[in-house]
Amino acid sequence: METEAAALLGKYIGAGLACTAMGGAGVGVGHVVGNYLAGALRNPAAAQGQTATMFLGIAFAEALGIFGFLIALLLMFAV
């Protein structure tokens, strides 16, 4: 019984810790968009052609946050 409770506790703490990945994803996405905006304001003519690249950067930065979310889900429902 003791070990089961400890396992449950660890599971919930682990799921919560996995959500810190969202913070990293937030920093990454903010960095990408912020730099895009800074560049776009310096050279608005070139901005239009780089929106696809910006979305790609967002997607890659965000994927790592989603992995953290996946770990949390796995801990909550699969382990």
Add this chain to the structure above:
Amino acid sequence: MAAGPDGEVVIDPMHQFEIKPFFGGDELGLLTFTNSTLWMVLTVLAICALLVLGTRGRNIVPTRIQSVAEILYGFIRQMCVDVLGEEGVRFFPYIFTIFMFILFSNLLGMIPYSFTTTSHVAVTGVLAVAVFLIVVILGVMRNGLSFFGMFWVSSAPAALRPALAMIEIISFFVRPLSHSIRLAGNMMAGHAVLKVFAGLTAMIVSAGLLPLAILPLVAMVGLTALELLVAVVQAYIFAILTCIYLNDAVNPHH
């Protein structure tokens, strides 16, 4: 939300993702018609309605519905040409199919009480693994075994090349995982957040604090707008990543 065993309201944001047979019963077989199947069929019907019926008139000056279809077609075609080059137009039908399916599943999933098929990794995983297999098979067919030479970064210093090759190989094989989890995770997380706020509103109302319930309700309206944006952006990202992955097989030296 779901009704608990004692009849009280239980807030369960994951309840909406449950797959159950559409025509009653409890058994889930390989060919059971589920609520997921129903919404996939509706997705296909909606796409056909837009692309086949919408452009049936073939007007020189397009009607509103025809111009929607034309804008989507032209946008994805231009994306294919930009990423894959003129030769990439051969892959345009595949990429357009993927894009329209994901876009319409995401958008139909925004209808209250509907089911978001793309929130399941089983659905997005099949799409992503298909892209991965096409890249590998096409790359080997077109370039022979020199296709795997892209793992060996010849522009890097010789001492670094084995380490870089390991990183390249890992990042190549993790592609179908990140490709599918990104879409499914985004849709699942977004819809779960909406349901959490909906549950919060219901809890505040049932606690008798009606004026306070406006706060989560306003947040929910804003989040719904954000989710509509995410639905479109994720379909676009899935399509452009498909283009970029295909580019490795079509133009290996870029």
